[in-house]
Amino acid sequence: MSDTIQARVMALLEGYPDTMRKIGVYRYELEYTASVTPDEVIGSMNFTHSDGIGTVTGHISNKTAYIAMHYHEKAEALTEEATGKLAARLWDMEQERDRLHFYVSLLPPRQRKVIRLHYFAGKSRDEVCELLKIASSTYDKNRKKGIELLCGMYADASEVRKA
Secondary structure, three states, X not given: OOHHHHHHXXXXXXXXXXXXXXXXXXXXXXXXXXXXXXXXXXXXXXXXXXXXXOOOOOOOOHHHHHHHHOHHHHHHHHHHHHHHHHHHHHXXXXXXXXXXXXXXXXXXXXXXXXXXXXXXXXXXXXXXXXXXXXXXXXXHHHHHHHHHHHHHHHHHHHHHHHO
């Protein structure tokens, strides 16, 4: 088993709560998208100047006039670009989460329960042992074997994608 794959699997498992939080935040932001307002576009023009000073000297360039006339379009384009990037990140995170859930569902029942309770539900080792009525050595064995099997699944998937 590759150290890289094992590190990736452990990062996915240990980072699961953070990933779920980010997915929730991204979904919210997509549903209630903050948009670049026309006032923000105009405001940004007020603080720029071709000589880099940041103050308006009374001269309005053709570029400034053009932007002022098309600021609505620019604001919409900036909002659309930001939304697209956010949607792409959300898609990637949800795909990775779904892959992890599927692979965990393929584990033998005891290993699946240990992995789900510890990493997905955030239970401590002692809490998992108590809930499943198992000894800590059984917990350790099932957790270790479950992670090994997950690493094998990710390695197999990596080989399939290369082919």
